[in-house]
Amino acid sequence: MRERCDPSAFVAEHLKTVPPSGIRRFFDLVSEMDDVISLGVGEPDFITPWHIREACIHSIEHGVTAYTSNYGLLELREEISKLYSQKYRVDYNPESESLVTTGVSEALDIAIRAIVNPGDEVIVVQPSYVSYVPSVIFAGGVPVPVSTKMSNNFKITSEELEDAITDKTKAVIINYPNNPTGAVMDKDSLESIADVIVEHDLMMISDEVYDCLTYNGTHTCFASLEGMRDRTILLNGFSKSHAMTGFRMGYALAAPEIIDSMMLIHQYSMLCAPITAQIGAIEALKNGEGEVQKMVREYDRRRHLIVGGLNKLGLECFEPKGAFYAFPSISSTGLTSGDFAEGLLNEQKVATVPGDVFGEAGVGFLRCSYAASREDIHTALDRMDEFVDGLKV
Amino acid sequence: MxxxxxxxxxxxxxxxxxxxxxxxxxxxxxxDDVTKNVEQLEKNGIIRKYKTIIDWELAGEEYVHAIIELKVTLERKLGYKAIAERLYKFPEVRSVRLLSGGHDISLTVRGNSMKEVAFFVAEKIATLDQVQGTTTHFVLKTYKEDGVILHEPEHIKRLQISP
Structure with missing residues (x-):
């Protein structure tokens, strides 16, 4: 008899320090319940616009099912470059400064791996999307979380950033409009961040996947700031703007040296992003603007509905100016984020995500997605009202 | 706006x-502002009317719809307006549109039977002086009406929680 194996002994040491996503635990809880109203999703509730789906179907019917260039279809990269030069006045060479990835998640992963040496510190501005910290760890780097505050509308200040910088700092990851807070950064605030980036010779990884979902004023692309183009790895995709989450379509824009090193990993691990999704992305960029604006206007209405509703319940909620999340403080209830979210789910069957899964800065908050129908938002608010009332007794 | x-x-x-x-x-x-704004929009005629889209077939009412294409000759000075006015005054006529292309005007007509619609076209429309010819298309099924899909399948399920 051969000796039995203990598979756990094979798991890499550095992975043992990475806790599973707090979202995962909630997902498991919810999946066992019926009739749940969900404000827990990080994806649009719209279906991908038909013209995009139709373009994909048409391409499959015509046998367009092969590999593409590792970089992605040139036509798509050209459309992306055109978008950035028209919308943000920042120019990227589609042949050497653009890489199409399997979702922004892949772009983020290889962006970090492309620049981080073992032991390098990467500042993660929080509350943040759940994958930033683990991605830094996977790359052998050291994540350094920096907390933003509701009193400052969850914007990062140059002082807060400076305080976290050491001689080991290599890069900063920001995400505005922000998941989970809905915060945006105005141009002036970003300029002061850009000064710090230059002063300390850092790279900025700017995840701007929610750029189209900006409700007051216009989004400022970090790479469009003076001198920032070559200091920025710009990440974006089609999931949020065009309701294409399942297509897994993202891209990175950066200096050729950076794109080359990202490409090195990408060509051996992913090879290329799925061609059907790339065809959809081309159609989205060529003819999708009208549908995007329609969805944005509807999100804007739901935003008013949920933020007004939450504040009426006594859950203080700052005005999110981007993305599709409201991030109310639940500290007035005396409960932790986890207890509040779990109680709300068990007693009233409303799914939300506790703020602390997005980092220390999210402690005492709750992420409520308004990528849900108005009817669901109304029902959820009614049920939350009952839950909060129940706490007072 | x-x-x-x-x-x-x-x-x-x-x-x-x-x-x-x-x-x-x-x-x-x-x-208050909403109410005032809506009243203003009604007054300006931007909001024309509030209507309901009804699936009459599901309600058991067997209405017959037809699309009628017309070729017309124009009266001097009055242009298409005169003929359009004559046409839209019939309650059976649900819509009147001026078209580019092979025909000039398209009508949607509603009646209780094919016979009724056919006689209406033959007696009231085709006999108008300006009308040179008509082509009648009976509607067999309506899938989408004024932006509303009448028999939409259920939406796909999404994850309840996602990052």
Whole structure:
């Protein structure tokens, strides 16, 4: 008899320090319940616009099912470059400064791996999307979380950033409009961040996947700031703007040296992003603007509905100016984020995500997605009202 | 058009019964401002009418619809307006449109039977002086009416929680 194996002994040491996503635990809880109203999703509730789906179907019917260039279809990269030069006045060479990835998640992963040496510190501005910290760890780097505050509308200040910088700092990851807070950064605030980036010779990884979902004023692309183009790895995709989450379509824009090193990993691990999704992305960029604006206007209405509703319940909620999340403080209830979210789910069957899964800065908050129908938002608010009332007794 | 007016119009176009309170919730305006704004839009004729889209077939009413294409000769000075006016005054005529291309005018006609619609076209429309010829297309099934899909399958399920 051969000796039995203990598979756990094979798991890499550095992975043992990475806790599973707090979202995962909630997902498991919810999946066992019926009739749940969900404000827990990080994806649009719209279906991908038909013209995009139709373009994909048409391409499959015509046998367009092969590999593409590792970089992605040139036509798509050209459309992306055109978008950035028209919308943000920042120019990227589609042949050497653009890489199409399997979702922004892949772009983020290889962006970090492309620049981080073992032991390098990467500042993660929080509350943040759940994958930033683990991605830094996977790359052998050291994540350094920096907390933003509701009193400052969850914007990062140059002082807060400076305080976290050491001689080991290599890069900063920001995400505005922000998941989970809905915060945006105005141009002036970003300029002061850009000064710090230059002063300390850092790279900025700017995840701007929610750029189209900006409700007051216009989004400022970090790479469009003076001198920032070559200091920025710009990440974006089609999931949020065009309701294409399942297509897994993202891209990175950066200096050729950076794109080359990202490409090195990408060509051996992913090879290329799925061609059907790339065809959809081309159609989205060529003819999708009208549908995007329609969805944005509807999100804007739901935003008013949920933020007004939450504040009426006594859950203080700052005005999110981007993305599709409201991030109310639940500290007035005396409960932790986890207890509040779990109680709300068990007693009233409303799914939300506790703020602390997005980092220390999210402690005492709750992420409520308004990528849900108005009817669901109304029902959820009614049920939350009952839950909060129940706490007072 | 300002942003708030566009919001109001889109909300009402989607659901004409949306209460002013709800429109206020959705736009951040006060109920008073919403009411005043809507009254103004009604007064200007921007909001023409509030209507209901009914699936009469499901209700058991066997209406017959037909699309009638007309070729017309124009009267001096009056142009298409004169013939359009003559046509739209018939209650059986549900819509009147001036077209480019092979025909000049398209009508939608509703009646209780094919015979009724056919006789209406033959007696009332084809006999008009300006009408040179008509082509009648009977509607066999309506899939989408004024932006509303009448028999939409259920939506796919999404994850309840996602990052």
């Amino acid at each position: 300002d942003k708030q007016t566009r919001h109001i119009l889109e909300i009402l176009e989607e659901d004409a019964r949306t209460a002013p309170e709800e429109i206020a919730n959705l736009t951040g305006m006060t109920v």
